[in-house]
Amino acid sequence: MFTLTENARTELDAFFADKKKEAIRMYLAPGGCSGPRVGLALDEPNEQDFVVEQDGFTFCCVKNLWTMMGEGVTVDAGPMGFVVTPAQPFPSSGGCGCSHCGTGTCGGSCH
Secondary structure, three states: OEEEOHHHHHHHHHHOOOOOOOOEEEEEEOOHHHOOEEEEEEOOOOOOEEEEEEOOEEEEEEHHHHHHOOOOEEEEEEOOEEEEEEOOOOOOOOOOOOOOOOOOOOOOOOO
């Protein structure tokens, strides 16, 4: 299942208002203490991809990532940009989950 929230659709409509719509790739990005996250980038799908069309937008990702995400995601937009939430969360890296990793302010548990 693929869900594109109203906020995300509005942001994408604004982004593509004066340019040609391109496909949007979901990819696995490093996430620091919190573990991996799903990022978005403009990129054309290929034969190894899962592809979904939603509200006039094309989203793609490699098939094994789609499976890792539990075959579902929600794409939302907030003050800090787009957030892709998999149906099946990724395991965390075991860190403290704080925003100060590497600074020594987490009691030494972030590495």
